[in-house]
Structure formats: structure tokens, C-alpha cells
Amino acid sequence: MIDDRLLSILVCPADRGPLLLVDDGSALYNPRLRRAYRIEDGIPVLLVDQARDVGDDEHTRFTASGHPTDPR
Helix, strand or coil: CCCHHHHHHCCCCCCCCCCEEEHHHCEEEECCCCEEEEEECCEECCCHHHCEECCHHHHHHHHHHCEECCCC
16 A cells, blocks of 8 residues: 555646545546556556546546545
């Protein structure tokens, strides 16, 4: 799992907005751009060209269960 301090400062590299921690901590999700970033061995892979697009069903699931990385 990613440390809470790290989660509080992570942003999407594409739009610099907050991310949601989803899929039991295995991904970070930007609901504005509908892009998911994987987490490998506890390290977020925040590379725009390696993010994946998210469809409607997955978007709904992620936004319903995701936790913002920035608690503000």
C-alpha cells in the first residue's frame, strides 16, 4: 500500500489534478480525463503514455469506491 503522505501530494501528470486510489490500492484514477495509472510494487507509474483509458462501467465503479489522494 502507498503511504498516506505520498498519496496526499500525488497529482495526475496530464492535468495536475487530484487522483483517486482505486482497485484495492492497485491503481490511481483521474475521473476528469478517465485515465488510470497502475501501481507496481507500491510505486505509482505516473507516465501519461502508460495510463489506460477507462470505460463508463469502470468509471462508475471507480468514482463510487475511490478515495481521493488529497484529503483537502
